[in-house]
Amino acid sequence: MQGDGEVLFLGGVGEVAVTLGHDGLSFLPLHPELGSSCLSSIGLLPKLENKIKFSDVYAVELLDEGPVCGPWNTRIVVQGKKNSEMHRFAVHVITRSRKHPSQLVPCEYLFGHKDPETCKSLVEHLSACINNEQDRPKNLMVFVHPLCGKGRGCKNWEMVAPLFDRANVNTKVIITKRAGHAYDTLASISDKELKKFDGVVAVGGDGLFNEILNGLLNSRNKTSYPPTPEGFGYFGSTEKCQGYKNDGLNNSTPTSEAVNVMLPVGSNKSDDHEPLLSTGQSVGLDISSLNPNTESSTGDQVPSVSFPNDWFRLGIIPSGSTDAIVLSTTGERDAVTSALLIIFGRRIALDIAQVVRWKSSPSAEVLPTVRYAASFAR
Template identity: 30%
Template sequence: MTFDKAKKVLEFVLLKPNGVSTKHKINVGFDEILCIRSTPIKLKKGLPTCIGKDDSSSDTPNAIFIYYTIRVNVYIWRIREAAVFFTTTTEKKQWEQILQNTLKELEYRPKNLLVFINPYGGKGLAKTIYENQVAPLFDLAGVQAKVLLTERANHCYEYMQELDPETWNSIDGIVSVGGDGLFNEVLCSTVIRAQVDSNKDITDIEIDSLTTPRMRFGIIGAGSANSIVSTVHGTDDCSTAAIHIAIGSKCAVDVATVHEGRKLLKVSANAISYGWLGDVLRDSEHYRCMGPIRYQWSALRTTALHPTYFGRVSFTLSNQPEQPLKFPECKKPCEICDGTKTDSHTYHWQTDFTHVICCVIPCVSPFTPYCLAPYTGLGDGSMDLAMVPKVSRCANFRILRKVAMYGGKGLIPLERDLHVYRVSRWTFTPGALILGENTVEPEKVQQGAWNLDGEILPQPSDKALHFRLHPRLINYFGRELDLDDPRYRRCFCCYKTEKKKSNIVINPIE
């Protein structure tokens, strides 16, 4: 074993019985090392099953055990053990002290976490998942976690707003064990608290910038969709997410705020949708007793009803194009086209919409495994705004089928029915506000519901909703995936990793 202190990298070389080096070696950076112990632990399928106290009185003579993380395929992370045996006890203690001190110098490793668990989300297994799959990893890494079981809606929000300053400043990260709804509540409460402490008005949509919360965010996917955690890690595997939290992985994520005039409604770090997707979520709330399959049932019901909503979408591009954009004509009457009203945004489109979808991140989920918005990123400073006008039921079914089977890239041939733009802010004005409540076309003033990170947000009939992006506002426990990497288009069984040769290295190399 050799240690490069400058690069903080350990190199393990497997030796023959006579001390001659073999070709089998592995480099392990301290970024991937979870812990260093004097006593071994039991691993089953790359995960700890029994963790005893690392007591020096019961340690293994002349040996240290290094537990490091490794990708077993494109997405899944697990733990491996390297047992290093020394010739003398003095040599062992010297190496152990050097390695332990180097590990403690990693300032980005979390030491204190606040964990919120929704025991009722998804299949109701969040508490069991945390105790069996997450807590042992935190114990192994020496992470202190304060656990709170949520008892009602907004419980997490109220707790964070009332948290005393001493505890607030001691937290390194906030972890939600549940679905996208719980994470959205954690996100809103933390971002709002950070702005209050820095005397910034988050309700002002024209504010120059918001304050980044000092703590990072993590999700253990125990809900029905788990879209955010799947987007960041490429999988909703709970152990993989826990490993990234324990080793302190970090990536910056864009966040969008939703405003109704001078009122802040929500903070979003996932997808905002109106029309078909919003109605599916609203309808599924009536069938919670069915579990996750309620989404498929509500999707069939909503497809049969085929709702469309009249309104106007106005938006500002994140980067101005070389040539002006061309839209189909707006449905009359359009005050902006007629010149009787001005708009703060550069572009607008007024029509009957089947879908209005804004993606802050690529949005991977069980329903969109190949990304709903594959061309956007976690922290690229833009949102993808997709608009689909009124189409037939068959055309809508084709769109949904292509998204489910091929992702957003499969919709490129549907240029006539799909309009996608990269925006920094946008506004939706409902039909009732455009035409008035007493219009002779009552179907034009029907209001749908928004699907905002898995939460229902009713569309007010007399107010426009405004959406603004705040680039890289939060930090997340994860490492952004390169979705253009060809490995992400292959199944797990086609991705071969280096075979494990041995977990024992003898006689450290000088």
């Protein structure tokens, strides 16, 4: 739509000229005198804006024919009808709360037109523009802790689930039944199944997030152990230790036969960044081969999923007793804010530390205990 744009009816405002640009939708009231002294009826919107950025839109819905209210305390005739039934569509956006600036609030613009094809065409165009936002997830695995925070897990998921449905984000929901349920599920899931998802979401507290993190990494992280403490031998034979290969960047990574073998003390492995895991570039991972949208070049063979990589993400919807991870990232202990950030694919850098508890003696025939802990880089 160029020039004056298409004339639509906007709820709470009246007739507007709508124009689509490369980064959003703009509208200009045709009768500003009717709405200049009245409050906007746009749901939950604290301030009327005359431009909607695609980056702030999380969903567009084609609605059934129904009423669209005009400006408050006015009765006007629009498009041949007196403020009555018309074909409608809703544009769902986010705005900032005035009382809590770090909190996101969902709101909607309700548009109407007498022609159903006009509404349908606009919805298709807007949906295509939103789908061009590449970082937004399409498929998520969701773990819900039903007992955390005095039962807030299920309540919070019931509250935010409609947001994911409206945004066309597919979710596979698993209600945890015991401690370690999320860990066992992710540790045992096949790479083929895991690659169907863009990420995993925890609806719970810090403990559930920790379960998910360790379930993903304990069986898939290919980074070797930190150097053995002085005076300790390494577990396994010399042949297994030779299973470590050098990737040309002075970072040794284990082969599949030597994942659980510790490096000898005299190894030339650089430990400048230990115990933090290296980035995808520093360990020589081919990120494109790990992307679920990239077809394998070897027919039906599914590339293994290893970490770190650029496409998989972790999310958390706060429902625990402390929610320290969420407070340190979003600054707001609000389930709706976290859900919207996940839907938009917003990211923050995540440092993962490998915590190793060594054997009690060099001769002990047990592997060290390995756990992973997360902190967020600012």
